[in-house]
Amino acid sequence: MGVSSDTTIAEFEWDVPTSYTVVSAVESHAETFGDRVAVRFRDEDGTRTERTYADVRDDTNRFANALTDHGVGTGDRVLHLFPRHPEAFTIQLGVLSTGALVVPCSSMLRPADVAFRANDCSATTIVVHESLTDMVEPVLEETPLERVIVLDGESGEGGEEGESGDDGDDDRFRTYESIVDGQPTEYDGPDLEAEDPMSINYTSGTTGKPKPVLHKHRWQYCFNRINAPYWWGIDEDTDLEDELLWATTGTGWAKWFWSPVGVGLTTGATQFVYDGEFDPETFLELLESEGVTRLCAVPTQYRMLANADLEAYDVDLTDALSAGEPLNQEPIERIEDVWGVTPRDGYGQTETVALVTNYPGIDVKPGSMGQPTPGVGATILGLDEDEPVDPGEIGEIAVPVDSPAIFDGYYEKPDLDERTLSGDYYRTGDLATRDEDGYFFFEGRADDVIISAGYRIGPFEVEDALVSHEAVAEAAAVDSPHEKRGSVVTAYVVLAEGYDGNDDLETKLQEYTKAETAPYKYPRRIEFVDELPKTASGKIRRVELRQEEREKHG
Missing domain, CATH: 3.40.50.12780 (ANL, N-terminal domain)
Structure with a gap:
């Protein structure tokens, strides 16, 4: 097709x-x-x-x-x-x-x-x-x-x-x-x-x-x-x-x-x-x-x-x-090279159908969720207003509340329905940017956005840069209180087998991240851990890591 x-x-x-x-x-x-x-x-x-x-x-x-x-x-x-x-x-x-x-x-x-x-x-x-x-x-x-x-x-x-x-x-x-x-x-x-x-x-x-x-x-x-x-x-x-x-x-x-x-x-x-x-x-x-x-x-x-x-x-x-x-670039290229099939990412929620996909007929951009699916009306709104953001600006993925492709409320939770569905849009709580071609790129949860010295930083770009390093198996980026900057990026890192966490590796990972993404996004603090807190479905519970940072640096 x-x-x-x-x-x-x-x-x-x-x-x-x-x-x-x-x-x-x-x-x-x-x-x-x-x-x-x-x-x-x-x-x-x-x-x-x-x-x-x-x-x-x-x-x-x-x-x-x-x-x-x-x-x-x-x-x-x-x-x-x-x-x-x-x-x-x-x-x-x-x-x-x-x-x-x-x-x-x-x-x-x-x-x-x-x-x-x-x-x-x-x-x-x-x-x-x-x-x-x-x-x-x-x-x-x-x-x-x-x-x-x-x-x-x-x-x-x-x-x-x-x-x-x-x-x-x-x-x-x-x-x-x-x-x-x-x-x-x-x-x-x-x-x-x-x-x-x-x-x-x-x-x-x-x-x-x-x-x-x-x-x-x-x-x-x-x-x-x-x-x-x-x-x-x-x-x-x-x-x-x-x-x-x-x-x-x-x-x-x-x-x-x-x-x-x-x-x-x-x-x-x-x-x-x-x-x-x-x-x-x-x-x-x-x-x-x-x-x-x-x-x-x-x-x-x-x-x-x-x-x-x-x-x-x-x-x-x-x-x-x-x-x-999001699926990072390395496995996409590997599978494409060997099998001639390009893995196609898609995005949606428990509350929705597939809102954004790399669907047949459009080129796949590695790291992108794709483009909005027809008939759904997904867009990216400003964090403080119901207006679409400009290309490259972080906003929140949203869907018109009258779209047939979203849920019908929370079961017997009228207060939650009022907060979630009373406006013109259902806001997903997920952050993204859009490029000039209309492709969406995931940036994290709205609750997970990091504001450091006035910059809005989505955790996924930091995490994606870190896991592309051979020493890193998993990573989670959260905001950490900082006296001068308000917050800085802290990365919790699970190392690949054969690597030990130390000051030298921390410096190498920081320099590597600066080279892979905008330098201001690099993690100023890195914590080496054995595992990350996750939900039963395997999603990282950054809320626990943020709380830990507040207890240490708040």
Whole structure:
């Protein structure tokens, strides 16, 4: 798909079908090409499972019937906590079919995180994999959860009424397998529409407690119209029978809805799901043996892949997509040189679809998020006013509040809605600059901007310069109080193997940063650390580092 950005944006029109839901899309696929594989699954042991679109539809209806029999209905909130699994789509679609809201939870969460989410949205049901029940059981009594459905559970874990895996008298527990057994493959549920509530996706909590982002079924249609063509490169002319999509995300993240659900299921593609820890050689072998044509991974994975022996693998990739944080130039060039595929960065949030991407038809600029996707209206506003900034000036990425491609508020948080959505724009809290060609460059979170001696400094440019040095594995830049300058840049640095932090290396890194970016942006203080504080999704919690700096220098 090759198009000019100006033409695409000018010609784009929204036309959201009133009756659209991802459930109805899958039903349509099952009727049209029910024998097409929807998901090809492999685990670390090499076990393979396939589900056709007809299988997904039938198993979705079985689970929806089971949920209805157990009292789950329209408006209820259902948490799920499981790894990548062959039944992931069935469970999510089954919940949605009942009119309930799905509340994804990452398998990396801790019991307190699960309790927070259950209490915050008053969830009454959770579907949990048997390997993760210890995340639920310790906090069950302090939550409104009435039903615990155990996936892959043994017959003693709630297989019959009144049974549980522990004391035998907790009738909240059931196994997934027991409640779907014998259920019909047809389901007569509520009539759902695009403007009905669909999910509550919690943010990562980089600056505070996670926020409950409410999305309607329209969200998935927007992914079909935006993420599919303007990030994945999949449009109505794509022959999906020749495609295999692989998004490495987990089931608990918004990115699962961005790609496996919002692109894979809505378009009717076949997608590969691997349940295993990331290992470069393993992933490269899977890319080759499975014949993956389009890959979506996070920058850390691309960096590790780029350091492996790429030449040893014969892959069929036509597209490589990156999201989560900016991807630096070195892995882009390495993958491009060996495979002839240029990784294309994209940007969005839990609250949105893909707002800015290096979409097919525009040149990729290393380090750039790309250009605004058609129909969304993303722009960069001044930090203190609702006016677009000039090229090269740091501002905040924003989207008109009437754009169909953003969320519908925070679940039962009217005060937060008032602060966030009452103006003309939804401000993302992410900083960026725009060059003369309209390409966006990420500069950090609005809370993370560093003002030193009157200069506004985005942390990412400092971090990007540091990690390009062979001695640096990871870096985080924050502001640190300074008597004369107000604040200075402090960099927390995790060193690569074989390097020791000392005064000499600190000086070398400072001089290196001055050469890589504007000299005034260099870190005047460097702290060598073993690891950086991160959220469960792997995002750096700079708020903790800023607090540490205030305690030391405030």
